[in-house]
Amino acid sequence: MDAVSAPLIVGRIACAVLGAACAWGAVDVVERTTLPAPAALVEWERSHPDYFALDAAQEAVFASKRAEKRHQDVLWLLVGLASGGLLTAVAPRRLVQTLGGLVSGVLVTGAVTTGAWALARSVDAQHQRAQHDGWTLGDDTLASFANAHTGTLRDLRVMIPDDHAIITIGQRDIELNLVSWALHPRAIYPIFTRPPMGTSIEMMAAELGKTDFASGHAGRWVLDLGRMGAFSSYVGEMVAQID
Amino acid sequence: MTSLAVGSVLVVCMVLAGWGPMRRFAPRDLGWLGRFGWSAAVGAALTGQVQILLGLLGVAATAGVPIGLAVVSTGWALSQRAAHRASLVEVEPLPVWVRAAFALVVVASTSVSAGLPFTSDGTKFWAPRAREMVEHAAIEMPTLHDEARVGFHRRYPLLVPAVMAPAFEHSPQDAMVGPKLTLQIFTIALLAFLTDRLGRTGPRGRALLVALLAMPTWSLVKVRESAVAAGYVDAVIALWLVLIVDAVLARDRSGRTLASMAFFAAAAWATKFEGIVTVAVLLIAWLLSRPRDFRAIVTVLVGAAVLAVPTVIIQQSSIADAPIGDIGLLANLDVLAGRSVPVVAGFVGRLLDITAFGFLPLLLVAWLPAAWFARVRPSDTAFARRLSIWLVLGVLGWFASIYLVTTMNVTRHIYTSGHRLLLQWLPALTLTAAVIVEHLGRPASED
Numbered sequence: 001m002d003a004v005s006a007p008l009i010v011g012r013i014a015c016a017v018l019g020a021a022c023a024w025g026a027v028d029v030v031e032r033t034t035l036p037a038p039a040a041l042v043e044w045e046r047s048h049p050d051y052f053a054l055d056a057a058q059e060a061v062f063a064s065k066r067a068e069k070r071h072q073d074v075l076w077l078l079v080g081l082a083s084g085g086l087l088t089a090v091a092p093r094r095l096v097q098t099l100g101g102l103v104s105g106v107l108v109t110g111a112v113t114t115g116a117w118a119l120a121r122s123v124d125a126q127h128q129r130a131q132h133d134g135w136t137l138g139d140d141t142l143a144s145f146a147n148a149h150t151g152t153l154r155d156l157r158v159m160i161p162d163d164h165a166i167i168t169i170g171q172r173d174i175e176l177n178l179v180s181w182a183l184h185p186r187a188i189y190p191i192f193t194r195p196p197m198g199t200s201i202e203m204m205a206a207e208l209g210k211t212d213f214a215s216g217h218a219g220r221w222v223l224d225l226g227r228m229g230a231f232s233s234y235v236g237e238m239v240a241q242i243d
Numbered sequence: 244m245t246s247l248a249v250g251s252v253l254v255v256c257m258v259l260a261g262w263g264p265m266r267r268f269a270p271r272d273l274g275w276l277g278r279f280g281w282s283a284a285v286g287a288a289l290t291g292q293v294q295i296l297l298g299l300l301g302v303a304a305t306a307g308v309p310i311g312l313a314v315v316s317t318g319w320a321l322s323q324r325a326a327h328r329a330s331l332v333e334v335e336p337l338p339v340w341v342r343a344a345f346a347l348v349v350v351a352s353t354s355v356s357a358g359l360p361f362t363s364d365g366t367k368f369w370a371p372r373a374r375e376m377v378e379h380a381a382i383e384m385p386t387l388h389d390e391a392r393v394g395f396h397r398r399y400p401l402l403v404p405a406v407m408a409p410a411f412e413h414s415p416q417d418a419m420v421g422p423k424l425t426l427q428i429f430t431i432a433l434l435a436f437l438t439d440r441l442g443r444t445g446p447r448g449r450a451l452l453v454a455l456l457a458m459p460t461w462s463l464v465k466v467r468e469s470a471v472a473a474g475y476v477d478a479v480i481a482l483w484l485v486l487i488v489d490a491v492l493a494r495d496r497s498g499r500t501l502a503s504m505a506f507f508a509a510a511a512w513a514t515k516f517e518g519i520v521t522v523a524v525l526l527i528a529w530l531l532s533r534p535r536d537f538r539a540i541v542t543v544l545v546g547a548a549v550l551a552v553p554t555v556i557i558q559q560s561s562i563a564d565a566p567i568g569d570i571g572l573l574a575n576l577d578v579l580a581g582r583s584v585p586v587v588a589g590f591v592g593r594l595l596d597i598t599a600f601g602f603l604p605l606l607l608v609a610w611l612p613a614a615w616f617a618r619v620r621p622s623d624t625a626f627a628r629r630l631s632i633w634l635v636l637g638v639l640g641w642f643a644s645i646y647l648v649t650t651m652n653v654t655r656h657i658y659t660s661g662h663r664l665l666l667q668w669l670p671a672l673t674l675t676a677a678v679i680v681e682h683l684g685r686p687a688s689e690d
Contacts (some may be wrong), residue, residue, distance in 0.1 A: 013495025025556035041588050045654065047582030051572065052652045056247065062655055069598075069658070076597035084602075098446040100680070103609055108450045118601070119351055122358060125464040126358060135358040137247050139418040145360035168393075177366045180393050182417075184374060188393040 010101040012089045018106070019085025026078035034067035035074055076114050085109030146178055152228060153182040155235045160186055165217040167208060167242070169195055170225030179223065189214040194226065201227070205240040219243060246414035247357070250421030253309055253410055254283075254428050260312035263319030266327040268503045270493060274334050276345070277439030285484055285503075286312070286509040287406050289424075290552070294405035295513060298381025299553040304408035305377070334415075334443060340669045341442040341449065344456050347377075349431055351462040356427040357420050362468050368395040369476060370411075373404035373422060377412045381405075387561035397561045399553050402513035410547030430461070430475055433482040437670055440489065441637035441677050447610070448677035454603040455673055460666060466599050469659070470547055477663040478520055483511040484525060484671040487543075491529050492627055492678055496539045505546025512551040515566075517645075521667060522547065524641050528633035533626060568648040582653050586646045589657030591664075603669060607676055611635075614679040627678040634675060638668050 029035070054062060075237070084106035088096060091105060099105040129135035133143045143150045156179075160166060165187040168176055171194060180188050191213075195204060204222045214220055220242040227238035261282035271282045289312055294304045306446055320327075361370045374383050385393035403426065410421035434456070441452035460466050460475075467475070486507045490500050508526075511518035530540050572578050594604040615628050642664065646653050 041584065044584045048577075048584070049580065050585070050652050051578045052650060053573075054652055055656065062658070066658060070592075073595055073597050075591075077595060080597060080602055099450055100447045100610070104447070104450060104606060107602045107606045107609060108453055111454040111457045111606070114459065114597060114601045116600075118457075118459030118463045119347070122351055122355060122459075122462040122464050126354060129359070134360075137358055137413040137420050138244065139246050139420075141360050141419045142417040145362065147364065176393065181361075181366050181371060184371065184416075185378065189391050190393050191634060232685075 008093065008096075008102075015085045015102055015106060016089035017085075019082045019087075019089060022078045022082035022085060026075060026082055028070065028073045029078060032071060034064070035071040036067060037070065044227040076117070079117070080110030081106065084112040086109070087113075107201060122209075143180060146182060149175070149178055149228070152235055152238075153178065156183060156223075156239060159223050159235065159239065161218065162186060163217060164219035164221060165189055165214045167191060167214050167220060167222045168225050169193070169204060169222060170229075172225040172229045175225040175228045179225070179228075187214070187217055195224065201240040202239060205242045209242045246410065246418030246421035247424070248421075249413045250357075250410045250424030252278070253306065253421070253425050256309040256313040257285065257286035257290050257406070257425070257428055258283045260289050260309055260316045263316035263323075264289070264503075265679050266320050266323050268499050270489070270495075270500075271330050272332040272334060273436075274337060274439045274443070276337065276342075276435045276442075279367070279435075280432040280435030280439065281486070283428050283435070284486060285430070285506070286316070286508065287428050288402070288483075291402035291405040291410075292510065292513065292553075294376070294408065295381060295401050295557065296553045298376065298401070299556055300407070301380045301382060303377055303380050304405055304412070306409035306412055309409055311655075333600045337439065337442040341438060341452070344453070345434060345438040345442075348456045348461055349434060352430060352434075352579075353424070353427050355462055356430070356466050357423050359421055359464065359467065361423070364395075364476075368399060369403055370407065370419070370422060372399075372401065373407035374411045376401070376404055376408040381557050382560060384561075387557075390562050394562070398514045398558045398564050399516055400518065400558060402510060402554075403479060406629045426437060426476070429479040429482050433485060433670060434461070434622070435479055436482075436485060436489075437674065440674060444677050445681045451603070451606065451610075451677050454606050454669065455602060458599070458601045458603055459597075460599045460601075460662070463598060466662075475663075475666065476515065477666045479514050480511055480521055480667040483507045483514065483518075483598075484521060484667065485674055487511075487525055488630075488671040488674055491525075491630065493673065494626065496536065497594060501539055501542050502546065504543045505550060508543055508547035509550030509554075512547060513554040517664075517667075519551075520641060524637040525634070526670075528630055528637045531633045532629035554656070557642055565650075567650060568645065569650050570648055572648050578646060582647055585654045586643060586657070589646070589661055590642065590652060593657065593661040593665050596662050596665075600665070600669065603673065604665075610680050611676055624679050627675055631672065631675040631679060634672060638672075 053059075087109045088099075088102055088105040091109075096102060096105045099108050126135045136144055146153055160183070162185055166179065166183060167189045168179060169191050170176075171192050176190060182183065201222065201224055206225065208220070208222055221239055222242055223239045258279065259282075261284065264285045265278055265282040269278060273281065282510045284351075286309075290309045293308050297308070298304065359396060360366075372384070372386070375386060379385065381387075385392050387397050405426075407422040407425050410425045414421045437455060438452060441448050441455070487504050490504050493500070511522045526540050526544060594600075594608070606627065612623075613633065615632065642661075646657065649656060
């Protein structure tokens, strides 16, 4: 063994050890569905709540999403380092030099591994979605994002003329976005308050009929986003003409 | 499939719309892929800017704009064919594997972008605004000017909707594929330009290209869905920054280059709310790296400001959004102290966001510090080293600033949007890093 190749051999051994350790770690991580945040960070966030704090329900949903994302990132990191370490350990010397050395060799081969994995998952996800109208190059994409609301939205299109205005009631973002998108070119006027329990759509229409809110259109309608979100059995329960 | 056909035709029109300007203004040392990317970028930006200008004059967006620009531009390009060919610097062809990798990523990325529906902000304002631009001139759009109507981010600039609008004009009501294809042209232009530039460097530059092309962000369905609309609007900002950084690194201060830089800066201004800030960070980094370019920097800034006048007028005429930041928070030490750790942790987390960026950030972190302090032929890369240092500091400073004054929950916003903000800068930083780690001197080298 000459003086030049000795450090390379030591480096290759280190890469192999790194690769094996990361592979072991990846196997451990893949069996979990989430990963908790570091305790110190959790403690800091608890003792220093953000000036614009989330409410308990939002916090719970957000914490769950973060834990899932952390799990995914750590898993991909370990898989990338494992494959990068093991491949670099056995790569021809010229390739290692071309990649800028052992450290960058690990990172570049790790990048290729994760990139190939992402590509394969993407193709698979697109294929899966295409089976259920979630991926399409066709001209009718309403079902691909409106999902279970598709039928309701199509009914509303038939019921409400294009030059009428729709006043939406409620705080449901998803339904508001869907209505805004799918009922174009009808003018949408949101009122972000929840109606009192037991208020029928006819009562809402009668109240709004006393105001000139959203006037200036050929007609006005009121749509209860809460009932729409709850998948009311028929459209007549969620929408009514004001005038 | 009507919308797909419409989108395809409009994409071709936009590439042709940039063909004439490309022959006059583009760098001479680009290969065909780089020239294609430059043409597509300029053609799309021209389409958007002309639509915005017409919108200011009371004219709704129309497919006549990209078609008309394509006709004029093609005539111009053909008229300067001989002069253009004579001026080109001969470059080596890209290796086959580089071209194959580019093609694979573009196909995968376009498939995701075209096939998935708009989500999140895409359904809230990018696509609806594009659709509305077909029916109303930008200066009088109801969702910008009628306070009672549903409307999101009313002062957001309109370049992206203006590019998508013609595809909506000629697509059936529930079709999205054509508009999404026209949005995807920006990402394709970005990838084409970077592939051309990095693919011609040495092994380490190509390694950076591999890491960039391998980023899951281009194709992973979950990432694309969380990032707006299955079509990255933030890649549009990344494109403008890459084109300006490339021109800065070329050290060519001719009127031709400064004009194109001003055009790209104005396009960034017209693309997203933070577009002007990203350009400002870049110009300040350029000034700190090379103060003797002061006149060139001022020229670019003034040129961009003039070209952005229609955007600014339309923004100011619409209803103001709720402020997204409160500078007063900087005086609240409890808020600053409380946010400091989540901001740092959030950005470390974003750099390790393997499902979005793969290993590119780690590669930059491994290589850049070593390259900054390397003493191998420092004269070739001194300017690029200084520029990269100021860019990194500028980007970190900008991110820290917005997250210390934001009126949103900082942890959640970094989680939902931090990777999109970082995406705007990663390609430009990668291009700068490639110049440094390869010790490249560009043809106009002076340092």
